[in-house]
Amino acid sequence: MDLFSFVECAKRTQSIKALFDLLVSCASEEGFSEVAYGALTFAEALRLPEYLPPAITVNFPPEWCDRYFERKYRVIDPVVRRTPMVSAPFLWDELAKQYQLQPGEQRVLDEAREAGLKHGMSVPLFGPLGRVSVVSFASPFDDVDPQDRMSHLSALAWQFHHAFAEIAQPKECGRDRVAALSEREKDCLRWVAEGKSSWEIGKILNVSENTVNFHMKNASRKLGAANRMHAVVKAIRLNLI
Incomplete structure (x- = not known):
């Protein structure tokens, strides 16, 4: 599904779960069926009972989610810690090359890979008032190329983020008014x-x-x-x- 088709489907979607399922379906076509979306900064966490906090929506392997939250890996997760510091999508495999990761940070990445989250990439999403969210994609396959899919997955992430805001907070997200484009x-x-x-x-x-x-x-x-x-x-x- 191309970006234009995704936008049209997202416009007709009225539930967050259906919107997330649409994102997972499109990402799966690219070989990245494991997806998570969450807010890293927020006044009040938007949470749904069917998903584990603090992620809003996630379909990572349940065993990994249980381990992640039980061991409070969010505190040392290099993806969570580094996302606010970068402005562009990044590959998990590149984090160790760009930063001097602490042993705990590297352990989270290694255990995630062992759990089936291979070739992960994350898309930082910046909003008003310094709000930061992130969409992460991972693949269960060894032979996918995240660099080749980064542009399309990034576009899907931004579209999902925008559509999510319209569904979750409709009173704050009225139709945008913009100056005419040339x-x-x-x-x-x-x-x-x-x-x-x-x-x-x-x-x-x-x-x-x-x-x-x-x-x-x-x-x-x-x-x-x-x-x-x-x-x-x-x-x-x-x-x-």
Whole structure:
């Protein structure tokens, strides 16, 4: 399922569980059937009785979830600890290369892999007032390539996050009002939705890479988006592209 189809299905979804099931289904098509979504900063935790706290929605192996919460791994989980410090999706396997992980942090990653959570990746999701959430994807297979799927999974994560907010807190999430987008800004957004880089978009539109970045920056500002993928998601939901 492509991003546009996901958005249309998400728009018709009225329950958080159905929305999460949709995300799991789409991620599974990419080889990443293990998914978790949770808020890392919040005034009041939004929790559902059918899911383990503090995650809002999770379908990781039950045995791993039990072990994780019983041993309070959330306190030393490098994914939880590092997510607020990065601005882009990241691979769990790369954490040890980028940071000097403590023994406890490395143990969480090693045990997660043993539990069947292989080739994990996480997408930081930033909201107003410093709110931070995260969607994590993992695969039970050894031969998947998370780097190759990162762009699409990141887009799905942002869309899920946006749709979740509309269902969970409808009073705070009325229809967005944005300044009109230029045709060039819409063109750039459409190509970003197709997974194209700024350099590739520049070649397609016969403009410089800097010009593409300029249009994307303006579009993100008008849409009140945290990054270009968030901008694409909001533009699609508003039927602007």
